[in-house]
Amino acid sequence: MKSTLSLLLAWFICGTAVAQQAWYIDGYHGGVWGHYPDWNTRFMADQLAQHPDWNINIEIEPATWARAMQVDAPALNDFRTFFEAGRVEYVNPSYGQPYLYNVSGESIIRQFQYGMQELKTYFPRAEFTTYSSEEPCFTSALPQILTSLGFKYASLKNPNTCFGGYTRAHGGEKVYWTGPDGSVILTAPRYSGEALSNESTWQTIGWNNSPAYLEHAKQDGILHPIGMTLQDAGWKNGPFMGSKANYTTWRNYFEHIVNNDSAATWNLSQEDILVNLVWGSQVTQRIAQQVRAAENMILQTEKLVAMSVWDGNMKWPQAEFDAAWRTLLLAEHHDSWIVPYNGQPGDTWADKVHNWTEQTNHICDSLIQIGSARQNQAKIARIKNGYQLDNDMYRIVVDTVHGGVITELFSKKLNKSFAVNGFNELRGNFYEKGGRHSSMESRVRVVKLSNGLEIHGQIAGTPYTQTISIRKGDPKIDFELHLDWKKNTGIGTPLTKEYKWEMRDKPFYNDSNKLLVVFPTTLKDVHVAKDAPFDVTESRLDNTFFNSWDSIKNNIILNWVDITDGQYGLALFSDHTTSYTHGAGFPLGLDIQYSGMGLWGRNYTIDGPTTVNYAIVPHKGNWEAGDIPHQNNLWNDPLADYNSIFTLEGGAVQVTSMTWKNGQLVVRLYNPSTKPGQARLRFKKEIGEVSLVELNGEINTNKQSTKAVTNNKEVVVDLPRFAIRTLSINPQ
Structure with a gap:
């Protein structure tokens, strides 16, 4: 817009002040x-x-x-x-x-x-x-x-x-x-x-x-x-x-x-x-979640259908996938993210995104049913002022007196404690309810689940439910937070004067006052890294905070953000693109809610419940040593199993997509690593010719990129750091 x-405004015609x-x-x-x-x-x-x-x-x-x-x-x-x-x-x-x-x-x-x-x-x-x-x-x-x-x-x-x-x-x-x-x-x-x-x-x-x-x-x-x-x-x-x-x-x-x-x-x-966008606002949050869910759904569906085509069980449904992709691609339109309220009632950009992503999901559902296996149970014990959650990976202690915060997070595999008091606390500035409030102000009620805990609490008068889940052998700790808002309330930094477009300071820029979930840790002097599309950024920011349009910082979490002291680290996963917080004396945090003035003087409000899924992964070393891209890929794509077609060996290398085109299986690989990688695809049956293709469909004649096809069953591909490579494979 x-x-x-x-x-x-006055238009200055070039060349009037200088001869250049x-x-x-x-x-x-x-x-x-x-x-x-x-x-x-x-x-x-x-x-x-x-x-x-x-x-x-x-x-x-x-x-x-x-x-x-x-x-x-x-x-x-x-x-x-x-x-x-x-x-x-x-x-x-x-x-x-x-x-x-x-x-x-x-x-x-x-x-x-x-x-x-x-x-x-x-x-x-x-x-x-x-x-x-x-x-x-x-x-x-x-x-x-x-x-x-x-x-x-x-x-x-x-x-x-x-x-x-x-x-x-x-x-x-x-x-x-x-x-x-x-x-x-x-x-x-x-x-x-x-x-x-x-x-x-x-x-x-x-x-x-x-x-x-x-x-x-x-x-x-x-x-x-x-x-x-x-x-x-x-x-x-x-x-x-x-x-x-x-x-x-x-x-x-x-x-x-x-x-x-x-x-x-x-x-x-x-x-x-x-x-920067109005991160934390409910309308932006829902758009980001709907887009992420549809992205995950369509890529999973493509892979599962590709395997079924390989096995001869069906033909590749190109028209259906075309329709599903087009509605998702429209949902990613920049206007839907920056002017979500624009449009007629019932036909705003936010409404369009909901309908478009629903159409994508509906098409995917019609092609294949995606389910997930039940998880192993965890041991749960009632202790003084809380509960202790145990499995082979972690010991987690939850304080029921102080809002269900985690007072102990001990990794058994690493023999390391990560949490300090206030870990997983909800806190923010409720400027219409007296100022700053925390989930630690109230006691919580806990319900035992087969693989975790369900915590019932309240913050600033609003009830919330949070589940914490762990699984045997899985380094990820999953959280689902549900805030049962009954009415709109101001959260964040209030507007203190009449809004004008030319105002440099805008309330939604200041994340420190938004409702956050924070993770203070035992790690000191940490370095921050975060993922981006086909990239990982080693942060150079002293902190993530700013108040003015002329000092914007990129404080965005796409899929994950990681902190490390060199020996140990903690990664945070988000189910949607939003902002994160971190700085000297300010713990790693995830933006959960903002309600207040946004762009163009529009009031971004709360109009119903909020649900956010996130996860944490304690690990050794930095994000790469902790295998964070792989763990996040499993979190977004839990059915990433291609064993009916091939096995993949190659360290960090991922399969980002599998499709069919002109009778060829098209496999895209990505190396989310600072180091060059090599992917080895071992097929279950003999295959024909394999070509390395560019994104425009042209065959890459750089033979060094595709190193070998061995015994007609094996493909070896070199991938530079953070590189993508696309293979076109003749199944014979």
Whole structure:
């Protein structure tokens, strides 16, 4: 979403303050689900005809063109003429325009694959060369995904739509963005002199090629400065900067304007992507949970159906999976996360996400039944002021006098205690109920379960139920928290003055006052690591806290966050993307609830119960020594057993997806490790030819990547650190 206030601000035409030549990226952003009036295709075609020097870049939802063909086919044909002439570049072909950092790596791949496939229907000669977005739709592993899809260039700029964040500024007019696996893509960064605007909380000074922006660029040695705005589809401006700007496509900029210039390498971290949403709000939480559950469901279903096809029990149901993926990809749309309340009652973005993910789950349910085995029982003993939970892995003591917190968490395998008093405490600032409250203020009632405890307590007058579960041989300790809210109540930091869009300090930025579940441990001087799509980030943050738009930190937990003192560690798993807390004197914590002012002055409220699932894993060493990616994969995909087809040997290597295409079994592998890995797939029967394929379907001719096919039953694949590799296997 972009502020229409931008249209009311003075536009500075490039070149008025400095003699240096400048360029501009103009175009449109939106689509049939976000915003795309039926007249927009005709408008773009007419404007391109009227302004022969105007070249544009578009990120329009691919499904838009089916509607455009239906309502005004001549307009689409005219627009295609300009597209084929090279005056229009498609810079974001993803199906649902997701933020990327908040969804699974496999979802990101399908976003591009489904989007590019759809676009080829309407633009058969389309070439996807540059990735760029008007929103902060970035993630650290993009270089290997983009290059495998055939992209050559990228932009890390989003200067006119920074409501949800921005990237860290970096020196140079272009860099070699290097991903965690070593993949490289030539990229235009947000320049080091491209400061955040002092007049808004959604812009950098690069949004209009202002004199200040160009002067900073000149001082920093930027020879070919470029500004950018992808206008909202529906705006009737035509050329955004008037007639005096040098409008270019990103492809032309990279290939003909800056092609011969040198560029530095930038090993961009996920913490260089400075993004934030209204984490902890119930509406955002539900969206994140629904998307995560559907992601897990569809990937599990694909694997199970793939095995059934291998065994000859059924044919691959491509049409059904296509339908299931498309609704999930739409649920990942950035607008559903940043403006969840937008829309008519019953048809808001939040409502759409619910319906879309339900459709995905329904299709998966129709294809196969997924169940789980019953778990082994744990021993439970009543002790003074609490209960003791025992199995072969842990001894856990729960204090019933003080809110059911864990006073002892002893790992029998490691011979190590991890918890200090207050472990698993709920606490937050209930500013309409007198301030800070804790679950430790009240006694709890405990019910014994076959493999754990069910705790009944209350916090600030709201009843909650929490289950703690352990299983024989399993290092994961599972928690399910259910808060039975009866009415909305303010939680977090209150708004102390009239809300304005330009306010830098926003209440939802401050996680320290939100309702958290916290885990104070015996570990001292810890280092933090956290996963990201096809990456693990070694945190450089002193703490996760900030209050202002101009000081956003990436404090996001995708699947897990881990702390370690070098000898021992503790990992925290979450059932949805949200924020985590940590800092000096502040324990690791998970954001459970926020209720208060959000973006655009909207009150984000509580309208019913909240349920959150999370887990912890005490371990030796750091996240890698503790095998945390594997444990989290088992938590999300408990049926990850491919033994009916092959056994997988390869340490940390995971199977992220299994599908069929053109009679070939397609297996994608991921190495979630800082070390190079080797995957060995031992098949139960003889197989035919095996090819290593790129994400765009092209065969990788680098024979060193696929090392061997032995006795027609074995495939050995080398994987660099954090790399993905896709195998196409002929079953014969």
